[in-house]
Amino acid sequence: MNHDISGERALAPGEREQHPHLAGRLISGGHSLALRVYYEDTDFSGIVYHANYLKFMERGRSDYMRLLGVVQGELFAQAAEEAPGFHFVVRGMQLDFLKPARIDDVLEVVTLSKEVQGASIILAQSVRRAGEVLVSATVRVAFVSQGRARRIPDALRQATLADAHAANGTVAPQR
Numbered sequence: 001m002n003h004d005i006s007g008e009r010a011l012a013p014g015e016r017e018q019h020p021h022l023a024g025r026l027i028s029g030g031h032s033l034a035l036r037v038y039y040e041d042t043d044f045s046g047i048v049y050h051a052n053y054l055k056f057m058e059r060g061r062s063d064y065m066r067l068l069g070v071v072q073g074e075l076f077a078q079a080a081e082e083a084p085g086f087h088f089v090v091r092g093m094q095l096d097f098l099k100p101a102r103i104d105d106v107l108e109v110v111t112l113s114k115e116v117q118g119a120s121i122i123l124a125q126s127v128r129r130a131g132e133v134l135v136s137a138t139v140r141v142a143f144v145s146q147g148r149a150r151r152i153p154d155a156l157r158q159a160t161l162a163d164a165h166a167a168n169g170t171v172a173p174q175r
Contacts, residue, residue, distance in 0.1 A: 023063040029167025030112035030123075031064035037105045048101040053135045054093075057125045060109035061088075061141065068159045082153040083145035091120060091142040099134045101127065107134070113163035114138075119149040121160050124167070 024033030035056060043049045065088070080086065101107055108128045115122040120142045127135040143152045152160075 023066050024060070024109075026064075026067050027110070029163050030110065031060060031067060033060045033063055033109040033111075035059070035107055035109065037101050037103050037107060039103055042103050046103045048105075050097060053095070053097070053127055053137075056107065056109050056127055057111070057137060057139070060111040060125060061123065061139070064111045068156070068163075078153050078155045083143070083150045086143060086145040086150070088141050089144050090139060092140040093137055095135060095137045097135050099129075099132065101129055101134050105129050112167040113160045114167060116152065116157055116161045116164055118151050119143050121152070 041048050041052045110126045112124045114124050120140050123139045125137045126133045142149050
């Protein structure tokens, strides 16, 4: 199995073409990922256990970055050159649990790029059922290399700035 230099599994040749919906899809301003609630996601009452929403949102963020080209392609190569051994870490997160999801629900995890700063990206995430927001979150993700926060490489910065612009309808601040 091939791995990229961050340790993540790289996409196999043709993997995206074979499973085009597995990573969700890019939308104006961000990303959308559909998933189903399974028994393992719920507590004894059949309601999604609160910590599992964090897993759902992590999948959304990971696939968003994957579709932007962070795991493969020129964007990743540039990031690796500018910041060897880089990775992303969640620096902060604020969550609002509004309504529960239940077993067999089909959910949509929406990830929108809101602001790109020097070493971090602020994302707005929501978990929805049939368009209704069940959980909303604001997430600050930091770009780290060799144990320290580092400036986000330009190619990744430009890709996320473009999405922040689309999500906000204005040019996002860049620091």
